[in-house]
Amino acid sequence: MAIVNETHTEHRNMQEHHGTARYWIVYGALLAFTLLTVITGRMHLPTFGLLLALVIATVKGTLVLLFFMHLIDHKGANRLVMGVSLLFVILMIAAPMADFATRFRGSNPPGSHVSDLKDLNFPEAQGDAIHGGSHDLKNPSTHP
């Protein structure tokens, strides 16, 4: 039995023999990036700290995907699978976040920075973070 469109690239790529050097180099890079992310993480960079950490994580992840998991040697279909799932994850995160960021402030969880309501579970922690109480509901706008 045969199959159409048979190509041999994946087979050839996988069959091709490399030494172990490739793995060690990737390993080294992963260690270095881990170090980097811990150091920058300890600095608690104000706004883009988490972003930077995620960028580093993405680089590390890509290395693992491409070399440890051999995606670089595999066929297009396999790459497509990975690409599509990552795209979906990103969009799936983006839409609910956009929702929280743009909804009527009163509909957000009380005590969060996009809400003006008090969280009754933590009455003593209100402090200065919360301003105005429910009066801000008076502001009849949909957006914060």
Place this chain on the structure above:
Amino acid sequence: MTPSSSPTAEGVLPGHDDAGGHAEHHHHPNYLVDGTTVKSWLLTIDHKRIGLMFLASVLFFFLVGGVFALALRVELLTPGPTVMDAMTYNRAFTLHGLIMIFLFMIPAIPAAFGNFMVPLMLGAKDVAFPRLNLASFYIYVTGAVLMVWGMLNGGLDTGWTFYAPYSIHTTTTVAPVLFGAFVIGFSSIATGLNFIVTVHTMRAPGITWFKLPLFVWAIYATSCIQVLATPVIGLLTLLVVGENLFDFGLFDPARGGDPVLFQHLFWFYSHPAVYIMVLPAFGVMSEVVAAYSRKNIFGYRAVAYSSLGIAFVGFFAWGHHMFVSGQSTFDAGIFGVLTMLVGVFTAIKVFNWVGTVYKGAVDFRTPFAYFCGFLFFTVFGGMTGIAVGTVSLDVPWHDTYFVVAHFHFIMVGATIMAFLAAIHYWFPKMFGRMYHEGWGLVSAALIILGFNATFIPQFLLGNYGMPRRYYEYPERFQALNVASTAGATLLAFGFVIIAIYLTYALFYGRASGKNPWRSTGYEWVSESPPPTHNFVGPQPTFPEEPHYYLAPKKDEVKDV
């Protein structure tokens, strides 16, 4: 080249008059009689037998779900209590929704007909991972048992959407039912994964991507959704069970959680899931319309691409279930536009089906009768989908019977019509026997009529303002409710007739011959019923695209 040059086109007619009677004509017994022990069925890895076992299970659950639907309709005959109390009613519609969706509709076409037909249509001996295929069936059974057991012992009263925080606080049985749904998810994933790999790696020489039968395209697109969406509902069911047992507070507003976030996650699966339910139906109908009008598909590529388009864009329309949930206006806008785009892909398909009949040679058989119903229901159901997708219009319509009518129009109107068409179209292929055409047409008419009578009043009820999931209702809604119940009775009648004549045909129907419809669909190239390994002799090749009726056919099978 014409299809007639394919080596098996002039095959041997099975021509037997009882199951497997003359199977010994050729040394390859058909799959139905190749091993008759119970074990040979239960432990089979033959995709055809697994497909049949799925078919039997989904039919059983359709019956159960349908009986509960009738119970709901009976309860709604009068404004007050009729035959059950409120708690029972709430459990009944939850059970109806959950069974119809998870145990019937999602596996109905892909796991039953997809399993049977896809390998045949690819000229393959089996799916890529036959054992996984069998495992998928048993996982389904396990999940089904858990779910049904839970619903009988306590019963869940949350509706099939099990929205937080109600589902977190309800005193009814959440854990087994939702855990059952979680388990069934694995079955769905396994089947989808299997089909994707099968389509990638098992196509016979000659079947390039754009010579795939459209049913295969539809199943392929469906499988992509199954693989990508199902894990999310799996996680969500677990989280709700966890919340119910341990109070994590992830979706509980009393602990800072957000119930709207729950809805985002729920619909991230459940909106694409509606395309899991309808895309295979579209696939079936593409086959049926071509076969009975003896025409190539008008705009093959457009239909194929639109399946992928629906699968892709369909993922990002989920927020249209949440227009009045407290979701932001901005998100409502984004989801509103994307919802409209999905509609366009379906419109492309509809127009191309009509185009296929154009200049065709129509043979008005039972499956074709269902095609007619399907066409009307898809346009009406789909367009009412667009109507509720129109943001401001959804404000009055949301959670009223208008929505109930919309989704029954598509799920019953489109998908069940396709499911019935598939049963009738492929019955000879699967069992080598014919059913009574007259009864087929009569019951089709009855079902189409009964269907309209059931659900058109529900559109009006929705306009009138009757909310869904109502055990009792204000007096003024009664007339329309009675009409709907009457329609449902007619509908049920139709199903009973089908059940009777198909059961009869299964045992006493006359032999159908190899290809009673003279279809050029790839699956008809092998015997009917096919032998265990699908082909006798060398692997078939497919020189022409499926449903190619252009050249005069000198050596086609004469008659049945």
Place this chain on the structure above:
Amino acid sequence: MSSAPAAHGAAPGPKFAEHFASLEVQNHAARLGMWLFLSTEILLFAGLFVCYACYRFLYPEAFAQASRHLDLTLGTVNTLVLITSSLTAALAVHYAKEAKNNLVAVMVGLTLLMAVGFLVIKGFEYSHKFHEGTLPGKHYHFAGLQLPGAPMYFTIYFLTTGLHALHVTIGMGVLGWMGLRALTQKSFGPNNYTGMELASMYWHLVDLVWIFLFPMLYLV
């Protein structure tokens, strides 16, 4: 069928299922199937990532403070342990291809050792939280941090790391099985290493998830 693969290897050959066109196609099918499976795993975790992203967006302050209550040193050590185990898993595939079955077993053994180490360290971290009372949702009773959103952080912390630990455990099972095969059957070779390859892919995914969880939980 008739066109049984020429690639059909030497004596302890791979299992060839006859419904495939060739061994090559069979291997591709196995890999594609694995990638699809991994993508379902990614979307499974994605559900929790969505929760994380949203609540972290809502309660940035609480998340930052709560994350200080994790032990960064233990977290970093665990990250290094997992990355190293990923290396040994990759090397196991490499040696499988070279038919060095004993080395495969050694590499798998090392991987498992690190996996156990990872879980033990995780266990220490968990028990510390149980003592402190930084537990999910209703069970949260840590007086030192009373901010809206803090219990949510720990809910997500326990759910994500718990799900991850479950995957570590499953991965250990799969790797262990392959290690046993290398030891007892000694059958891995240039034509027969797909089993090891898939097991290691699974392990790398577990690593991959942690690569993201680490900054998300420890470094906010």
Place this chain on the structure above:
Amino acid sequence: MSDIANKILFLPERASTFADRVDVLHYFVVGTTMVMSAGVGLAALFFFFRYRRRVPNQTTEYVTPDLKTEFLFVSVPLVFFLAWFAIGFRDFTWVTTPPKDAMDVYVMGKQWMWKFAYPEGPNGVNVLHVPANRPVRLLITSRDVLHSFFVPAFRIKMDALPGRYTQVWFEATKPGTYQVLCTEYCGLSHSKMLAEVVVLAPEDFEEWLKEQQRGRLQGRQDALADTSLVPPVARMAEQGEKLAGSQGCLKCHTVDGSPHVGPTFLGLYDREEKLADGQTVRVDEAYITQSMMDPGAHLVVGYQNVMPTYQGKLQGPETAAIVEYLKTLRTANVREASPEGPAYDPIQ
């Protein structure tokens, strides 16, 4: 003209400015839906007859659409759909963005009733009074699970989220009484969670408001007087109150006098209770305890046997604490026992 259309489509009376906008688009969309489904259906039917099969093995031309046809297939629906979206989204933004001068009313859903509170003072249960021809903004919340506030005649609907506020606004156009329905499934009596909006002419509304304020002041003084008489609550009762919340009693029983799934706890102790079997009992410690351990033994008339047994779930002292708590509810010591509900302050 549009009245006839409304009859055919079973649309309810149109009594708000939003309803006018919605209905216009409604006709457009539903009209197109009917035309298109009939069109597609008829075209297909026509083809079925026109192109009947004449010989069994008939062959057919190989017809494929040209680019222009395909373009038409895509663009015609797209134009319609996008137009609907544009109009619909404009209206939706309109209805979710209340005008600045709108009058505020707080709406709280709870299983299974609606409560209304006006900034000016009066509260109401299940009846909302509003003036005609004046924008009213509803700030909607819930005390327990999701509900949804739906007034068919106004064509508005908005979910009530526990502990959060959502908003929607309307301007009623004519005085009258309009039904409110709950459209988000909320449990056992979801379908009974009905209320009314009474739209009054502006003058009548002012009048009503004044009357309410007088009455409310009176009520407040009574309440104050009552509370001052209440003896300090014993620790046991306090614990019982907590248990009643955490064990879920308050999901079915209220403490404010309104019936729920079960009878209210308010004034329960020492009451003569009519049972379903026709007998009456005096509610005492033993009866309350039995109700918790074996709820089916005595059914109160008018209620269903849905209360779960707490046998094995409550320990002796806990049961006693709950009994003590119920005993404190003998007086008019009404407070919103809302252990997990939202902050719901009637606005001064």
